[in-house]
Amino acid sequence: MTGYELPEVPLPEKYLPISIAGEGSRGYTYFCIPSKHATISTANEIDLKSLRAKICVVKVVASRRKDALDREVATLMAVQLQGGSLAKRIVQVLDLGGVDELAGPYYAMAPVYGKDLGAFVRSYAIQEKSVPIEFIWHVFLELFSGLAYLHSQRIIHGDLCTGNVMFDSSRQDFPGLPNVVIIDFGSYEVPTGNEEDLKEEMASDAWGAYDAVHRLTWTGYQEAELDPERDPDWANFVNGLNDMKRASGNLARGLKGWEPKDFLSRFRHIAAERRKATPPEVLEEVQGALNLKEIRKTLDEKLRAAVEWHNLQLCLEP
Numbered sequence: 376m377t378g379y380e381l382p383e384v385p386l387p388e389k390y391l392p393i394s395i396a397g398e399g400s401r402g403y404t405y406f407c408i409p410s411k412h413a414t415i416s417t418a419n420e421i422d423l424k425s426l427r428a429k430i431c432v433v434k435v436v437a438s439r440r441k442d443a444l445d446r447e448v449a450t451l452m453a454v455q456l457q458g459g460s461l462a463k464r465i466v467q468v469l470d471l472g473g474v475d476e477l478a479g480p481y482y483a484m485a486p487v488y489g490k491d492l493g494a495f496v497r498s499y500a501i502q503e504k505s506v507p508i509e510f511i512w513h514v515f516l517e518l519f520s521g522l523a524y525l526h527s528q529r530i531i532h533g534d535l536c537t538g539n540v541m542f543d544s545s546r547q548d549f550p551g552l553p554n555v556v557i558i559d560f561g562s563y564e565v566p567t568g569n570e571e572d573l574k575e576e577m578a579s580d581a582w583g584a585y586d587a588v589h590r591l592t593w594t595g596y597q598e599a600e601l602d603p604e605r606d607p608d609w610a611n612f613v614n615g616l617n618d619m620k621r622a623s624g625n626l627a628r629g630l631k632g633w634e635p636k637d638f639l640s641r642f643r644h645i646a647a648e649r650r651k652a653t654p655p656e657v658l659e660e661v662q663g664a665l666n667l668k669e670i671r672k673t674l675d676e677k678l679r680a681a682v683e684w685h686n687l688q689l690c691l692e693p
């Protein structure tokens with residue numbers, strides 16, 4: 376027995392499923408490796424290191440709407456093809472996918488080894504703890520530069536929420552802290568060409584980003600208590616997030632200045648300075664909360680079981 380757990384949902388034929396990555400309202404995601412890499416001659420030992428490098432995350436669109444998947448992949452590819460450092464804020468497509476006979480529409484992307492922002496906040500909230508401030512400055516910098524870049528290209532996310540922002544401990548543009556990666560462009564609609572519609576959609580993305588960072592500032596489930604005397608920059612920033620939520624959520628009232636690029640330019644310098652001064656114990660704490668070691672260990676075990684099962688099946692085939 377290999378201890379392999381067969382997935383309860385269909386996955387594309389050409390992939391060997393390893394372990395569930397997540398579920399959403401439109402589909403599900405699975406850590407997989409392409410089956411062709413999982414076939415090992417009996418003389419060889421399983422080489423976990425090279426197999427690990429082949430891991431990807433396959434997203435199956437349960438709604439079976441191929442047009443929705445095509446739009447999602449096209450948006451991701453448009454950002455990716457531009458290259459540059461900001462493309463790293465968006466999850467990378469590894470296989471454009473297609474329609475599998477059993478599973479339906481799918482594509483594959485680079486794995487993100489870590490939690491989404493919502494799950495990260497919940498783990499602090501349950502313990503009634505505050506997320507380290509230096510880490511919040513980091514998330515703000517990476518999330519807002521990613522979003523400002525998308526908007527500069529007139530690209531809308533469409534569902535920017537705490538579940539669609541992930542922290543990837545295995546990639547660190549700022550050493551010691553996880554990369555912030557925006558996932559799930561499944562709600563993206565092609566702009567109608569109407570400037571007002573585009574502005575509304577951008578404002579809705581912006582609201583999601585302000586809300587996500589604002590939630591990180593809470594202690595437990597309570598909004599932060601601020602002491603403007605002790606840390607005026609922090610108090611201005613947190614109050615600013617609140618004001619911007621109000622502004623981007625009330626476009627009809629003509630409130631101005633909500634654009635992420637403007638908020639970013641107001642606080643970018645302070646955020647970068649404060650992040651630079653992150654003490655080692657904060658780096659350790661964030662790494663502990665994301666628990667990369669545990670994720671890798673569990674995935675390694677499941678990867679080995681999946682490959683053993685796959686090769687056993689090949690032997691049993693007539």
Ligand SMILES: Nc1ncnc2c1ncn2[C@@H]1O[C@H](COP(=O)(O)OP(=O)(O)OP(=O)(O)O)[C@@H](O)[C@H]1O
Nearest residue numbers: 396397398399400401402404432485486487559561
């Ligand atoms: N590249 C990835 N690496 C690891 N986990 C991922 C990756 N992409 C997605 N996930 C996980 O899978 C979940 C579902 O993915 P996604 O948000 O793309 O699906 P969805 O059905 O479109 O979601 P929604 O409910 O937001 O509409 C995510 O919340 C996340 O936990």
Ligand SMILES: [Mg+2]
Nearest residue numbers: 399538539559
């Ligand atoms: Mg999602």
